Amino acid sequence: MYTIQLFQNVDAERSYDNVRWFTSQGAQESYFSGLSNQTINNATPFIYDGYFLCRGNIEDYRNYGYMRFWYTDNAGNQKKKVYCFIDDVKYKNQDVFELYFTVDSFQTYMLDLEIGTCWVEREHVTDDTIGNYLQDEGLGIGELKCNRTEQIDTTPNGYYVVVNATVNMDDPSVNVSGGIYNGIVSAGQWYAYDYVSEMSTFQEDLAAVVDGGKSDAIISIFLVPKQLISRYGDDTHRVQESQTVNTDNYYYSKQTTLDGYTPSNNKLLTYPYVAIRISNNNGVFRELRQECFAGSEAGPNQVIFRMLSGANSGVSFMLMPSYYNGTVVDFRYAVETANYPNFQWTNNPYATWLNQNSLSLASNVVSGAVQGGTAGSVIPGIGTVGGALVGGFTSALSSMISGYSYMQKPLEARGTQSGNILTSIAQLNEFKVEFLTLPYEQARSIDNYFTRYGYKVNRYKVPNTATRSDFNFVKTSDCNFTGNIPHKYLSEILNAFNKGVTLWHKGFN
Numbered sequence: 001m002y003t004i005q006l007f008q009n010v011d012a013e014r015s016y017d018n019v020r021w022f023t024s025q026g027a028q029e030s031y032f033s034g035l036s037n038q039t040i041n042n043a044t045p046f047i048y049d050g051y052f053l054c055r056g057n058i059e060d061y062r063n064y065g066y067m068r069f070w071y072t073d074n075a076g077n078q079k080k081k082v083y084c085f086i087d088d089v090k091y092k093n094q095d096v097f098e099l100y101f102t103v104d105s106f107q108t109y110m111l112d113l114e115i116g117t118c119w120v121e122r123e124h125v126t127d128d129t130i131g132n133y134l135q136d137e138g139l140g141i142g143e144l145k146c147n148r149t150e151q152i153d154t155t156p157n158g159y160y161v162v163v164n165a166t167v168n169m170d171d172p173s174v175n176v177s178g179g180i181y182n183g184i185v186s187a188g189q190w191y192a193y194d195y196v197s198e199m200s201t202f203q204e205d206l207a208a209v210v211d212g213g214k215s216d217a218i219i220s221i222f223l224v225p226k227q228l229i230s231r232y233g234d235d236t237h238r239v240q241e242s243q244t245v246n247t248d249n250y251y252y253s254k255q256t257t258l259d260g261y262t263p264s265n266n267k268l269l270t271y272p273y274v275a276i277r278i279s280n281n282n283g284v285f286r287e288l289r290q291e292c293f294a295g296s297e298a299g300p301n302q303v304i305f306r307m308l309s310g311a312n313s314g315v316s317f318m319l320m321p322s323y324y325n326g327t328v329v330d331f332r333y334a335v336e337t338a339n340y341p342n343f344q345w346t347n348n349p350y351a352t353w354l355n356q357n358s359l360s361l362a363s364n365v366v367s368g369a370v371q372g373g374t375a376g377s378v379i380p381g382i383g384t385v386g387g388a389l390v391g392g393f394t395s396a397l398s399s400m401i402s403g404y405s406y407m408q409k410p411l412e413a414r415g416t417q418s419g420n421i422l423t424s425i426a427q428l429n430e431f432k433v434e435f436l437t438l439p440y441e442q443a444r445s446i447d448n449y450f451t452r453y454g455y456k457v458n459r460y461k462v463p464n465t466a467t468r469s470d471f472n473f474v475k476t477s478d479c480n481f482t483g484n485i486p487h488k489y490l491s492e493i494l495n496a497f498n499k500g501v502t503l504w505h506k507g508f509n
Contacts, residue, residue: 001041001042001071001072002042002043002044002045002052002069002070002071002072003039003040003041003043003069003070003071003072004039004040004041004043004052004054004067004068004069004099005032005037005038005039005040005067005068005069006037006038006039006040006061006064006066006067006086007032007035007036007037007064007065007066007067007068008035008036008037008063008064008065008066009035009036010032010035010065010066011504011507011508012066012083012085012104012107014085014102016105016106016492016493016496016499016501017496017499017500017501017502018501018502018504018508019106019107019110019496019501019502019503019504020107020504020508021110021465021466021471021472021503021504021505022110022111023466024111025111028107028111032068038060038061038064040052040054040055040056040099042055043055043069043099045069050087050100050101050102051090051098051099051100051101052069052098052099052101053092053096053098053099054096054097054098054099055095055096056095056096056097057094057095057097058089058090058091058092058097061089061097061099062089064086065085065086066083066084066085066086066104067083067084067086067099067101068081068082068083068084069081069082069084070082080108081108082103082108083103083104083107083108084101084102084103084104084108085101085102085104086099086100086101087100087101087102088100103489105485105488105489105490105492105493106492106493106496108489109483109485109489109490109493110493112483112484112485113481113483113485113493114481114482114483115462115463115465115481116462116480116481116482117460117461117462118460118461118462118463118476118477118478118479118480118481119458119459119460119476119477119478120457120458120459120460120461120463120474120475120476120477121456121457121458121475121476121477122453122454122455122456122457122473122474122475122500123454123455123457123463123464123472123473123474123475124454124455124464124467124468124472124473125454125455125457125464126464126467128265128266128267129266130266130267130269130270130291131270131291131292131294133267133455133456133457134267134270134271134291135455135456135457135458136456137455137456138456139446139449141272141273141438141442142442144272144274144275144436144437144438145259145436145437145438145439146434146435146436147255147257147258147259147435147436147437148255148434148435149432149433149434149435150250150252150432150433150434150435151430151431151432151433152250152305152307152319152430152431152432152433153430154225154309154317154337154429154430154431155225155226155429155430156225156227157225157226157227158194158195158196158225158226159194159195159223159224159225159226160192160193160194160195160223160224160225160226160229161192161193161194161195161199161202161221161222161223161224161343162190162191162192162193162221162222162223162224162229162239162311163190163191163192163193163202163205163206163218163220163221164186164187164188164189164190164218164219164220164221164222164313165188165189165191165209165217165218165219166178166187166188166189166217166219167209167214167217168189168238169191169205169206169209169237169238170191170205170236170237170238172205172208172209172212172214172217173212175217176188176189177189179239179241180241180242180243181229181239181241181242181311181312182242182243182244182245182246182310182311182312183242183243183244183245183310184310184312186219187219188217188219189238189239190229190238190239191205191237191238191239192224192229192231192237192238192239193205193237194226195223198237201237205237206218220313220342221342221343221344222312222313222314222315222340222341222342222343223315223340223341223342223343224311224315224340225309225311225315225340227246228246228309228310228311228315229242229311245308245309245310246308246309246310247306247307247308248306248307248309249304249305249306249307249322250304250305250306250307250433251302251303251304252302252303252304252305252433252435253301253302253303254269254290254293254301254302254303255269255274255276255290255435255437256269257437258273258274258437258438258439258440258443259437259438259439259440259443260440261440261443261444261447263443263447264447264450264451265447265450265451265455267450267455268438268443268446268447268450269290269291270289270290270291271289271290271291273437273438273443273446274290274435274436274437274438275287275288275289275290275436275437276288276289276290276303276433276434276435276436277432277433277434277436278305278319278321278333278335278431278432278433278434279335279431279432279434280319280335280336280337280338280429280430280431280432281337281338281428281429281430281431281432282337282338282429284335284336285335286333286334286335288321288324288333290303290435292321292324292325293321293323293324294323297323303321304321304322304323305319305320305321305322305433306319306320306321306322306329307319307431308320313342314339314340314342315339315340316336316337316338316339316340317336317337317431318334318335318336319334319335319336319431320333320334320335321333335431337429337430337431338429340429452473452502453473453500454472454473454474463476463497465503466503466505468505469505469506470504470505470506471502471503471504471505471506472502472503472505473500473501473502473503474497474500474501474503475497475498475499475500475501476497476498477498478498479494479497479498480494481493481494481497
């Protein structure tokens with residue numbers, strides 16, 4: 001004897017995109033017993049043709065869309081309940097109608113399904129720790145929006161103009177030996193002048209060196225941020241020597257919102273939905289993933305950058321991520337500031353010639369006098385003293401002619417003018433740390449997508465089918481679940497998992 005129960009408003013779809021999922025027969029029975037239903041007893045099955053012949057007025061059964069039936073043998077044993085979609089009801093006569101149906105494979109056999117290990121393409125995960133799931137979702141991201149900018153100022157206190165010279169700039173008559181600055185040996189010693197308040201002193205000291213004919217003692221002149229060097233005292237411009245470069249660490253909190261939107265799914269706090277960009281204000285930048293900052297001394301919710309700096313001609317700073325991608329300092333992502341300017345200075349050819357030849361000039365006069373006196377002793381009419389005067393004058397005249405040619409030469413430019421002058425003088429030669437995220441609307445849309453369809457996981461595992469309170473989405477590949485299920489219906493279930501199915505634990509709403 002066959003018994004049929006007809007139901008209204010059942011959570012069921014023929015496409016199996018959405019399935020009402022039960023983990024026990026008791027839960028399944030409780031759900032269906034709570035629905036509006038009507039029972040038909042002693043129905044005559046035409047199973048191969050897919051319908052039952054039922055007694056009753058067809059008009060009383062048109063509003064039902066779902067059914068289940070079971071067979072009870074003569075001993076009163078009830079067989080398996082088969083759940084079905086109602087396809088149609090057809091009029092036979094006034095007291096009989098035909099009830100057409102299609103078996104619901106999921107609802108009938110889900111409790112017989114043996115879910116095993118398979119390749120899971122996407123699902124709702126149980127551990128949403130940031131960085132656990134980084135598979136590319138293949139979503140159109142577009143350009144990220146800058147949410148926050150942190151600036152690392154390389155010139156907080158202004159600049160020194162540094163002269164590297166082999167003479168003492170405070171007293172150009174004194175020659176000096178080299179020094180060691182930031183661990184690098186220099187041929188000269190360094191002398192620093194405040195770029196604003198001591199420029200007149202700098203010009204005077206430089207002029208004294210040039211006018212004294214010692215331009216060759218100047219090796220280079222360059223700009224240096226003040227914090228990189230120290231002078232020995234206010235009464236001298238000489239720079240203290242140093243053995244190492246400077247190291248500074250910068251700590252910033254990770255981005256937890258996207259353009260003001262707080263996501264429910266932590267994957268949105270990873271790349272490519274969130275990125276960190278470091279740049280040097282001169283067209284060089286690196287893009288970093290904030291989830292790769294881990295295990296640092298700053299803690300799990302912060303990112304840390306390390307900056308190396310040292311004073312030299314064309315001084316530059318280097319910024320790089322620290323405790324990034326498993327390394328303490330990752331030089332692969334280093335960014336350097338543009339070189340700070342080097343300056344030119346002038347050389348006075350005559351002063352230089354005079355400085356180089358002052359001793360030889362006097363020597364030439366004496367030598368000429370000696371030679372003239374000797375010659376005068378053997379030339380009739382010219383005495384020894386007269387010969388000496390003529391010889392000295394002749395030698396001096398020759399040197400004066402040579403010196404005059406140097407006097408006619410213009411001042412000469414020495415050194416090279418190089419480096420990024422514009423950004424340096426404007427004090428923009430610095431680093432930027434920018435936190436980039438999706439725009440608000442796009443972040444909300446993708447967050448809703450993850451809430452509905454989970455993450456792409458691409459793992460060989462047992463899929464999560466009942467780990468959330470409302471629903472689980474599962475999509476597999478080459479699903480190979482088994483069970484005591486006819487092949488036709490098992491294939492329909494496996495195809496649904498491979499296509500992607502939402503298993504609802506509560507109503508579809």
